[in-house]
Amino acid sequence: MVSLFGTGDKVALFVLMSVVLVAVAAGAGVLERRNPPYGALVFAAGGVLALLAVTTRSGSGTLDGAPTVAGIAAAVVVLRLLLQRLRRWEDARAVPTAGPGGAGAVARRSFIRWTVTSAALAVVVGGASRIGSASLQAAAAVRRAVRLPQPATPAPPVPSGASLDVEGITPYVTPNADFYRIDTALRVPAIDPADWSLTITGEVDEEVELTWDELLALPLEEHMATLSCVSNEVGGDLIGNALWLGYPIRSLLARARPRAGADMVLSRSIDGFTAGTPLDVLQDEGTDALLAVGMNGDPLPAEHGFPARLVVPGLFGYVSATKWVTELEVTRFSRAQGYWTPRGWSERGPVKLESRIDTPVDGVTVAVGDRVPIAGVAWQPHTGVKAVQVKVGDADWQDAELADSVSADTWRQWVLRWTATKGRHEIQVRAVGADGEVQTSVQRPPAPNGATGWHGVTITAS
Template structure:
């Protein structure tokens, strides 16, 4: 990995606008450093893959099988794209989520070479460690979805624990059905004929990311100064759809509109802040998001299994 020099992207990502990052202590950074990016693995050891040996095979219900080497992949016109990824096992308010700048080649263009059969509706991706994920074929073929066969993360080759040399990145889907690391195979098939690793273990066949929001500051149990201005702030997300509003409620009061930061695209989370002047005593703070298509985040509390947690993130603080 240390010897790898990634080519310059043929298509660069838009610059992160200055307004994407709020000046609020304790808020999550807009772009997550590689060292802080969450990890979920099924292997006991991180696979070690030599780029000289790596190959990707596309096969199954296709007119033409496609095989790609590392050099073949790097010779293609690579694209940059910011995207927020999250794990289906993330609890409400959890931290199994992060945003990075990814460098890779659009999976849809590789599928165009293979020409999937009309009867196919799923791509079963396989990792070198045996993990599999079933991704809807139409999502991977969608011109408006930046599904990448990624080789770079935040300006450097993928870290080993994040899939070096090659992984999948698909905005809008939970990682268990899309984000295969150390990927070596794409089998075009049908949901009726194949299953990804987690489906027979009780998780849903398809995993669209839900509309969610989180309070980063203040945290539960914090003491704030009564009569002062307190920044209630955090992040909200629904990658591929986008977020157009965030609302905050203190106690049983009315929902108040928070101020939203900018974002690069709908594929990333957005920071938000609400300025609050507390009175003395204990206070319950809740947050909910509104998606770009008008959906209001549900209050129904559900655990992560089988298709992602839901509910409003709530913190309890004391003002003195």
């Protein structure tokens, strides 16, 4: 679903689930009419599967299965009632009664009224359960009331030269509402910070537990960092840059004192997701890995991990950026795996050197002689970008103008102003890392550890 629909994966998944459920329910109705009670047994079998899913998920409670049981019971009752009214209508048609107010018309109206009412109630109850639950509303109110402390170590101000005056280029700082979201949570966890805590367990000399109040009392730091998803295609938009507020993870690990031989930290989310991050990366003095509580000056949005998440520059999110995090288990790659590793993705995911053309967009037509800004962003967090080069058609690579950046952990904007010549032109871009690495032209898909290749667009000048 992610590869097909990107950040719309969850909406697409729910639409597909709804279509399948409607089809199954319709089939169960036909089966119940012809061979009772097999239609009801279809609902019962679905209920057993749903009950298993609910009761075996991370953090499930004793009564979490009650709504599923009640829902299936209601489905069977409604199925029986609708079929009773359908049979009355069919019986009445077999013995016609004159006039529009006859038994057949009454039975038909009764069946239609019950059908429409039950369908409407199902939509209302189902929708309300997802968007209007008391826990979600309470969590939203708690988040609005949170006041984050001022950072003990503020981030350096964003230089004016970090943003190029080019229409269509990606902004240097990604607004929270536009920041990509990829995770496995079908329902955003509703967490009251008063009930939240982080534990550090596993191969440590001293287990650590940290509450929300204790976390906010620590000397928090601000760092600008670009995060990206391993699912991002070449030229894709599953990437964003934000100002993060949090506490260094290396300082928390220092409290726990990991034992010799440990090489991985398995972070766990409240929704059951796990990520395996190299221990040495989290302990590195030069890596600003944070247990983050703030994003662009606000508490973390619920969709981005409120009350706390991990932010690790230089690693793809599937091995580092655990949202709604509740546990850090110090362990070994030989003993544990993160969520995505057994599903075919690499156990380690360093971000690759990448670049993207934001403008002009593919397929656009410009006028001959126009001064066309070819612009976009380039990134290799924790290493940095020292040059961006652009190739138009068969011409040589040209160095683009680079914008400033706060640190090597953030992307850089770039622009090359090109005078359009008549014809159809393929434009390509590549970046050069601060370590001298030149972005590879080899085209590879996102799996198993990130896409590679040069991004290109084709435009026409006429």
